[in-house]
Amino acid sequence: QVQLVESGGGSVQSGGSLRLSCVASGDTYDNWCMAWFRQAPGKEREGVAAIGSDGTTSYEGSVEGRFTISQDNAKNTLYLQMNSLKPEDTAMYYCAAEPGHTCTYWAAYGFSWFRRGLYNAWGQGTQVSVSS
Numbered sequence: 001q002v003q004l005v006e007s008g009g010g011s012v013q014s015g016g017s018l019r020l021s022c023v024a025s026g027d028t029y030d031n032w033c034m035a036w037f038r039q040a041p042g043k044e045r046e047g048v049a050a051i052g053s054d055g056t057t058s059y060e061g062s063v064e065g066r067f068t069i070s071q072d073n074a075k076n077t078l079y080l081q082m083n084s085l086k087p088e089d090t091a092m093y094y095c096a097a098e099p100g101h102t103c104t105y106w107a108a109y110g111f112s113w114f115r116r117g118l119y120n121a122w123g124q125g126t127q128v129s130v131s132s
Contacts, residue, residue, distance in 0.1 A: 003025045018085065020080040031052075032052065036094070052103035058113045062088075082128070
């Protein structure tokens with residue numbers, strides 16, 4: 001099993017930046033797909049960015065060019081660098097992991113990298129609030 005703990009959320013003004021971190025612990029795997037999801041009040045949880053153990057990445061359209069997902073395998077840590085933040089980015093941000101397969105593995109079977117059901121480990125979330 002994998003445990004995930006997020007940190008780095010906070011309150012910023014529009015145009016500001018934040019970097020979220022997600023530390024993974026527990027069992028180790030050679031392949032994985034990890035992602036950041038977010039959920040605003042009254043809305044469904046949506047995928048924001050994903051990265052596989054092979055280094056391939058994918059972004060949701062509204063954050064592409066502003067957000068960057070990365071990982072430090074030595075530290076078992078996933079990051080989300082968020083620049084040019086907008087009020088509509090306000091949400092609870094969750095880290096998720098699918099240990100065992102890369103994201104491209106699932107894509108080959110027609111699954112979106114942002115399909116929530118792919119991920120069987122979730123963190124508790126960290127709040128991001130962006131004011132105008």
